[in-house]
Amino acid sequence: MSLLHxxxxxxxxxxxxxxxxxxxGGPALPFPPFPNSWIAFxxxxxxxxxxxxxxxxxxxxxxRQVACDVRNEDPEPSFAHVSIASSLDAxxxxxxxxxxxxxxRICDRGPFACVEVWLxxxxxxxxxDPAMQRDYRAGMTAENxxxxxxxx
Numbered sequence: 001m002s003l004l005h006x007x008x009x010x011x012x013x014x015x016x017x018x019x020x021x022x023x024x025g026g027p028a029l030p031f032p033p034f035p036n037s038w039i040a041f042x043x044x045x046x047x048x049x050x051x052x053x054x055x056x057x058x059x060x061x062x063x064r065q066v067a068c069d070v071r072n073e074d075p076e077p078s079f080a081h082v083s084i085a086s087s088l089d090a091x092x093x094x095x096x097x098x099x100x101x102x103x104x105r106i107c108d109r110g111p112f113a114c115v116e117v118w119l120x121x122x123x124x125x126x127x128x129d130p131a132m133q134r135d136y137r138a139g140m141t142a143e144n145x146x147x148x149x150x151x152x
Contacts (some may be wrong), residue, residue: 005039006082007051007059011120014037017052017117019100023086023093023127024050031097032067043087081124083114083136090115090129110148111139 010016017038020027025043031051042048044110048107053068060069086093090106093115097104105119112135114126128136 004047005049005051007053008080008119008123009053009055010123013052013054015100016119017050019096020050020052020084020098020125023088023117024048024084025087044085050084058082075090081126083126083128085133086127086129087096088129090132091128093117093129111144112136 005037008016017028017040020040020041024040026041026049028040031037031053032038034053035055037057038052039059040050040052054070056070056108058069058071058074060067076080077123088096094104095107095116097117102121103116106113107117109126112128114136115132117125117127119125
């Protein structure tokens, strides 16, 4: 199984999508199905993407398919986060985040390290450079998880 796409919300969807596209090595494009929304694609494969909606947009159950509702809400931190792979090294990732004025730092997650990037200071994206991806794939298995937390 592979994750094909994920959606997130942002105060500035175009800015966030352009940053993510740069990290993913692909283009950022408007996302016409929903107003003021953007999508960031990876360069590495066909179809993996991150959709970025305005913070005020929420998905709702539509009559025949998903619909979009617009609400006026203040930006809040979210427990939801995503981890993504990048061909850039950790220093380049941190440099891109700092250019945007966002906190970025290398953190140890146990079986792997990542660059924590706080998009708009409110949404966590864990970015893994190639070395971090190797450690992630080696360490993040169900067997290793169970052993690490004594769930055997």
